[in-house]
Amino acid sequence: MSRMLALRSASPTRLPDAVREQFLALAEVHSDGWGSAGVEGKGPLRSASGPTASDLRSASMSPRTAALYYLRLASSGSPVTPENLQPFPRGDLAFMHNGALVPYATGLAALSAAERRDLRGTSDSELYASLVLRALASGRGELRERIRRGVDTVRELYPAACLNAMLIVEGRLVVIASRGTVPAPVDALARRGVSLTADEVDVYNRLFRTRTDDGVQFVATTGIDVSGWEEIPDDEVVVL
Template sequence: MCRLLGVVSAVPVSVSDAVDALTLKDFVALTKIHGDGWGIARVDRADGLPQVQVSAGSALDDAAFDAATAQGRAVASMVHLRWATNGLAVRPENSHPFLADGIAMAHNGSIKPIAPLEEMLEADTAATLRGTTDSERYFALIRQHRRTAPSLAEAVRRAVAQLRDRYPEASLNALLLGEGQLVAVDAHAHSRLPTEDIEEITAADLPAEHLEDYFALRWARPDDGTLVIGSTGFGDLDWQPLPPESVTAVSLSDLSMSLHPLDDGTHG
């Protein structure tokens, strides 16, 4: 399980300046349990390729994280705080965002059992995997669909719809950055936190939203030139819910939003 934060801006800006320092501080405070690694992806212009920086350590009191979020300026950024799924190693290759084919991706959820997901991957796609996470395999499935899909958003929608049929209770929430867009997946309609995770959140005294709607994704416009997408549990912004069971694409060139429901109406 993880926390996600995405920023799109009309002009290059740091994550800290885009969301304000207090909101970022709230976000980093979630490392009480989301301390199994962090990562950030950014693009410096609307048609640029994402660059990714990851660590297997906690973001709290990490000078590299502070520099990445306070000094790195970009027209789009996404930040990930990892809470490792039980049994998965805490090491850099398992830290999000993953980067391949000019696209970066971070996931909040758990896709179990992993074997059916791996069976969806063609041999050449599977050969590109570096780590052991279900999240990286989810990303690989998206990249596989991108070969035939007319757009990144449609490739994401197809992959999520395919996974939803096999994993109806999994959280497939994700952020992707690339091809001039920040793409957000809000797909968690039947997801529930395991009892042991609820107990850990309670013991860590995290915000009540973590228990009320841990998997929700929200968006806000702090000003006319900035759009933010984030998980629950941090920030006093004017948050609005993302449309459920859908893919939302934000254009880096003009901050416009387009909606792609998982059920595209082709099944009657």
């Protein structure tokens, strides 16, 4: 299970130093690579990724109107390769997901031959991205409705999985809160020397948001200080 952070602002904005440093500190455990994607106004989507999270520091210094930041803790059986690093960029869209879709073959079978050819790696999260992209490309309904349809498709395939995800699409930040019933990855974290308290287990698969006085919005998984932030209700698709 990975950790995610995103921002949305009317004007180009950098991550606050305190938020950036707290997120970067998570790389000590979520150490299987990093990725970022963002836009500045109506400019092109820019993305970057790599094996060493120290490089995320410079990537996160760029001002953005919408941005995604990701630290990976690889799911069991998902190789640590550049192709599996999120966010996954597809044209002017970027997608990242925190969760594990097991078995992988179930999602793969739901893709068309063309969609399978477009996969760049073997991450289960990329299957999720492909099914959301399919729903977006359908053109039926407003943005939120199309994404909801994609999420519902994946939920039918994986009833218990955590489907929390964040996207940049049409220059906007979209947040999917759908934590499922899967427990926090206590054993996987223990193997990396981390023991979660009961409270940390309870909030691990929840998403939180906040808005500054000047209108900048942040959304994050736990691991950084989200005290005073608002929890996004489960089973919500929020367009910012």
